[in-house]
Amino acid sequence: MSEKKASPRICIGAFAGAHGVKGDARVKTFTETPKNIAAYGRVESEDGARRFTLAVMKVLKDSVALVRAPEITSREDAESLKGVRLYIPRAVLPAPDKDEYYLEDLVGLRAETEDGNAAGVVAAVYNFGAGDVLEIGQMPNAKGVRLIPFTKQTTPAVDIPAGRIVIARYALEASGAPTISNKSGENVSDDIAVDLDAEDLKGS
Known part of the structure; x- marks a missing residue:
């Protein structure tokens, strides 16, 4: 008998530490509206070991909500959960509008230049406050990873069904374009580590 394939999930946030003494917690939200962290039913940890029925008490600041469960x-x-990612089934989310994408769907896409040459793979998606940024890894003949703004100019085509994204060559070759590595010189592609533990990272 074949094993049942697990349903795809989307990461919509991560615990960011305790707040107060009663078990309330801060959550870094990856939803367009922070309050929507509680809009899709129960969330679960990445390993599925724990599930939470979140209620948003208030929004503390952009992309950070105070929740109770x-x-x-x-x-x-609450403090022990810091860094734990929160997932929901992909099926509960509405279909995105034209030219809109769930960021989770971008991870793993094959990156190509306009002329069809391989340019790497989308390893992660970040948002440092000035818009979404793609981390491109596994680049041919290049070390580290490259950060590319996710705009219509730098990424003129996205084809989720085909598993590919087109990146403008100038964005890949731009002088001084940032890369990220850790203290050991290894590639970094952990968006939660960037958000919650940025002191462990350095630009190169």
Whole structure:
């Protein structure tokens, strides 16, 4: 008997630490509206070991919400969850509008230049406050990773069904374009690490 294939999931946020003494927690949200972290039903940890029924108490700042869940009963529990990613089934999300994409769907796309040459793979998507940025890894004849703004100019074509994204050559070759590596010189592609533990990263 064949194993049942797991349903695709989307990461919509991550715990960012405790708030107060009653088990409330801060959540870094990846939803367009921070309050929507609780709009799609119960969320679960990446390994599926824990599930949470979130209620948003208030939005603390852009992309950070204060939440409460009956499954979190103490400050210590809330603090221990820091960095845990929160997932929902992909099927509960509405279809995106034309020229809009769920960022999770971009990860893993094959990157190509306008003339069809291989340019690497989308390893992660970040947002540092000035718009979405693609991390391109596995670049031919290049070390580290390259960060490319996700705009119509730099990424003129996105084809999710075909598993490809076109990146303007000038964006890949731009002088001084940033790359990211950790202290050991290894490629970094962990968006939660960037958001919650940025002191471990350096630009190169």
